[in-house]
Amino acid sequence: MQKIRFRIKRFNPAKDRRPHFEDFTVEAEPETPVLDCLHEIKWHQDGTLAFRRSCGHAICGSCAMTINGQNRLACQTLVKNVGKNIIVEPLRSFPLEKDLIVNLDRFYERFYSIMPYFVNNSPPPDTERIQWPEDQELIDEAASCILCASCTSSCPSFWADDDYIGPSALLKAYRFIFDTRDQAQKERLALINTSKGPWKCHTIFNCNEACPKDIDITNAIARLKLKLNDL
Amino acid sequence: MAKLHTYDVLIIGAGLAGTRAAIELADTCSVAVLTKVFPTRSHSTTAQGGIAAALGNMEPDSPEEHMFDTVKGSDYLGDQNQIEILCNNAIPTVYELEHIGVPFSRTPEGRIAQRPFGGHSHPRACYAADRTGHVILHSLFEQSVRAKVNYYSEFFVTELLLNGGTVCGAVAADMKTGELHIFHCTAIMIATGGGGRIYRITSNAHVGTGDGYAMAFNAGIPLQDMEFAQFHPTGLYPLGILITEGVRGEGGILINSEGEPFMERYAPDMKDLAPRDIISRAIYDEIAAGRGINGKEYVYLRIHHIGREAILKKLPEIYKFCMTYVGVDCTKDPIPVMPTGHYMMGGVPTDTMGRVIADENNTPVPGLYAAGEAACESVHGANRLGCNSLVDTVVFGRRTGKDMREYLAEAQRPALPAGPEKKTEALIKKLLSKTDGIRISELREKMQGTMMENCGAYREEKRMQKAYDEVRELAADYDKIALDDKTQQFNTELQEALELKNMLDFAAAVAYSAMQRKESRGAHSRVDFTERDDANFLKHTLLFKTDKEPHTAWRDVVITRYQPKERKY
Ligand SMILES: Cc1cc2nc3c(=O)[nH]c(=O)nc-3n(C[C@H](O)[C@H](O)[C@H](O)COP(=O)(O)OP(=O)(O)OC[C@H]3O[C@@H](n4cnc5c(N)ncnc54)[C@H](O)[C@@H]3O)c2cc1C
Ligand code: SF4
Ligand code: FES
Numbered sequence: 001m002q003k004i005r006f007r008i009k010r011f012n013p014a015k016d017r018r019p020h021f022e023d024f025t026v027e028a029e030p031e032t033p034v035l036d037c038l039h040e041i042k043w044h045q046d047g048t049l050a051f052r053r054s055c056g057h058a059i060c061g062s063c064a065m066t067i068n069g070q071n072r073l074a075c076q077t078l079v080k081n082v083g084k085n086i087i088v089e090p091l092r093s094f095p096l097e098k099d100l101i102v103n104l105d106r107f108y109e110r111f112y113s114i115m116p117y118f119v120n121n122s123p124p125p126d127t128e129r130i131q132w133p134e135d136q137e138l139i140d141e142a143a144s145c146i147l148c149a150s151c152t153s154s155c156p157s158f159w160a161d162d163d164y165i166g167p168s169a170l171l172k173a174y175r176f177i178f179d180t181r182d183q184a185q186k187e188r189l190a191l192i193n194t195s196k197g198p199w200k201c202h203t204i205f206n207c208n209e210a211c212p213k214d215i216d217i218t219n220a221i222a223r224l225k226l227k228l229n230d231l
Numbered sequence: 232m233a234k235l236h237t238y239d240v241l242i243i244g245a246g247l248a249g250t251r252a253a254i255e256l257a258d259t260c261s262v263a264v265l266t267k268v269f270p271t272r273s274h275s276t277t278a279q280g281g282i283a284a285a286l287g288n289m290e291p292d293s294p295e296e297h298m299f300d301t302v303k304g305s306d307y308l309g310d311q312n313q314i315e316i317l318c319n320n321a322i323p324t325v326y327e328l329e330h331i332g333v334p335f336s337r338t339p340e341g342r343i344a345q346r347p348f349g350g351h352s353h354p355r356a357c358y359a360a361d362r363t364g365h366v367i368l369h370s371l372f373e374q375s376v377r378a379k380v381n382y383y384s385e386f387f388v389t390e391l392l393l394n395g396g397t398v399c400g401a402v403a404a405d406m407k408t409g410e411l412h413i414f415h416c417t418a419i420m421i422a423t424g425g426g427g428r429i430y431r432i433t434s435n436a437h438v439g440t441g442d443g444y445a446m447a448f449n450a451g452i453p454l455q456d457m458e459f460a461q462f463h464p465t466g467l468y469p470l471g472i473l474i475t476e477g478v479r480g481e482g483g484i485l486i487n488s489e490g491e492p493f494m495e496r497y498a499p500d501m502k503d504l505a506p507r508d509i510i511s512r513a514i515y516d517e518i519a520a521g522r523g524i525n526g527k528e529y530v531y532l533r534i535h536h537i538g539r540e541a542i543l544k545k546l547p548e549i550y551k552f553c554m555t556y557v558g559v560d561c562t563k564d565p566i567p568v569m570p571t572g573h574y575m576m577g578g579v580p581t582d583t584m585g586r587v588i589a590d591e592n593n594t595p596v597p598g599l600y601a602a603g604e605a606a607c608e609s610v611h612g613a614n615r616l617g618c619n620s621l622v623d624t625v626v627f628g629r630r631t632g633k634d635m636r637e638y639l640a641e642a643q644r645p646a647l648p649a650g651p652e653k654k655t656e657a658l659i660k661k662l663l664s665k666t667d668g669i670r671i672s673e674l675r676e677k678m679q680g681t682m683m684e685n686c687g688a689y690r691e692e693k694r695m696q697k698a699y700d701e702v703r704e705l706a707a708d709y710d711k712i713a714l715d716d717k718t719q720q721f722n723t724e725l726q727e728a729l730e731l732k733n734m735l736d737f738a739a740a741v742a743y744s745a746m747q748r749k750e751s752r753g754a755h756s757r758v759d760f761t762e763r764d765d766a767n768f769l770k771h772t773l774l775f776k777t778d779k780e781p782h783t784a785w786r787d788v789v790i791t792r793y794q795p796k797e798r799k800y
Contacts, residue, residue, distance in 0.1 A: 014718035031556070043672035047715030047724040052268075054436045057472045057552060059365055060272040076555055097407065098721040104269075117373035118332025127286075128329040130341035136334055143334045143359070143366055147271055179332065 030080035051100035061146030071150035071210040091153040110169040119184035142175035151207035167207035174220040233411040245270035247624035248603025249422030255632025257378035278364025280477035281356025283618035284321035292353040305612025306753035310789035350506035394645040398598035409719025425604035430572030431683040434473035443605035445733035458745035459576035464510035466571025468529035487522035498800040511570040531565035578607035585631030602627040613753020668713030699742035
């Protein structure tokens, strides 16, 4: 066990006019997830600390936050990955609700805007539709997105213009556009073929760096650009 | 004043069960789905290994064999009419999921890939690498967006409202604002998932607090077979995070400190793919016999022999978990594992159409439905087979939606009781007003500790009594809780307090039911009654809340095709 110092950005809308930092000390092992340290604080030191979490193992996408300057999942980041002085802040570029909780309405709206659902209106066969393994592999990685918002929150193009569809929703568009079984390719391409679509991506790679699922988002956006060029 | 909403149907929970029902209903009636986390963050997303259906894509298989495996897996406590429905509908259900876009892994012929799973006699688990639940939940959620389902996300339901035994609504708190809302409706579906968080070591998400069990129990609805809590054999040591059975499905082997693949001794035929109750007990026995690794409370799961490429392709999440959380490269080294609290076989009793039943005579509660892990249909009986839960949520989620639609055609919306939100309001007010007292965590940790030590995989009368007594004492101490956070917006501490209350209520039901069953069956294994006793206990436990001790009744098991036999693997 070692003493880990946490500096956490705090904001309670009922009390505070602006956010401020507060310090906490937690005893933890190098292998302790940051999420467990936040729980240690919430459960044994200060119950007012607010953050979202559910699964505890990097699959529900609830606990994205900025840890020592980088967007990460608190449940997937261990103390030893970030050192003994840990600064925790809410994801940037979304409105702050309370402490580490941000308002993701804007993020979800971008998601809803790209027809985020499979469309195939021809009558299905009695069994599964056949899809070759290599075709499934085209979308396998994109379909592993957990909607944590780390990528979109780390994107300078999104900071500059939050009407930008953003990396996460574009990745979702990719997931359907490149699904060999889907039939709404054209409509979806039309939806993203605007000044707020893939063209706003300047291949800065922040999203890739932020993605806790190691998804090559920038590549997916590049492939969307190629598709749009083919139109 | 609480805000009032009116809907035909209220679905509590946006996991697979709730979402599937919502899609079924969306175009014909007004539906609201309430969920305490954003829909895709529901616990279903964590399911790794697969969804069971006898597609026969790898070798010949049939619904009959799926049915027999499930009946045997349930230690003959599952209702066979329900199991038959499950296994027959599994196939069209999985095809339907494929048709709405679920990106299943594929065979070289382009069909849905299937892997072996514990207790299943053929490779029956349809999977998408090791994120099956994740892709199914996302696909269903996406279809619900297409169907324009109304979600109330980050709404915490505190209470069901009944009028003279008929459902009429529910009370919920909007976590963002702290405001109370009343939902007035004709039918309600409980799809709140499981409650593994009553145990100290669990694979369940932090939100897996069994709210639906408590909601129903407190509204006078019985809970069925609550004593059957499944411990999954392979939780990552020491965190309890799940290492899917799919690892053993792909060829993984359990090893003790002597390097022995010990399952050969416990289940000579199925070995590492025996059902979970049997493997979890084998691990505990190995540890008790001093054959845990380094004398500690874990064994090894070896998978590297299937090769790095296969691991990275079929088990990418598992590979990453092991690297991240314990620094183990499972393509080279064994994974340290121990049993972890995983799944509640029991729950709110329902009939073949998801209608909640009020007693041992199967009398339905008008307007009340349940499906998924919150429900007990009962297809899993005393022990669930892996991959049978995902299919259960979707099959019965859909049936529930269908039946609700029929119910709406005839039913009237009963009036709300006077001051419907008063009880919740008073509880919250009390929690927020107390200044000096004990922390939630103190009670919660004690509850999780006693349930783990005294009502876990191995059980005995006096220890179960101890668990029950301690949980009751903790419940009595609930009044002494004081919260640090007295504000309204996103008061996550308040939410934890409400969840704790629910857990205390249903943990007591688990311990109490367990004491009533004086035999060993499936996941309920007693050192003082080591044998299965069909003469006296081939029946479902129904537990009712009363002012004092709960009241127990017994419901007959439905046996259609398979007479109980000794269960050997
Ligand atoms: C780690 C893990 C892996 C698993 N892997 C598999 C597998 O491979 N195959 C398989 O078949 N099964 C698996 N299971 C089991 C299976 O995933 C679950 O049983 C199933 O997903 C439960 O689905 P559900 O729809 O019933 O509920 P959940 O998905 O748990 O959803 C519950 C919903 O209810 C809501 N809710 C709960 N309480 C409230 C409240 N008070 N107010 C408002 N909303 C509320 C939640 O927000 C959520 O939306 C696994 C389980 C675990 C823990
Ligand atoms: S792409 Fe990665 S970072 Fe972006 S939302 Fe999905 S999982 Fe999160
Ligand atoms: S808690 Fe689910 S991703 Fe961190």
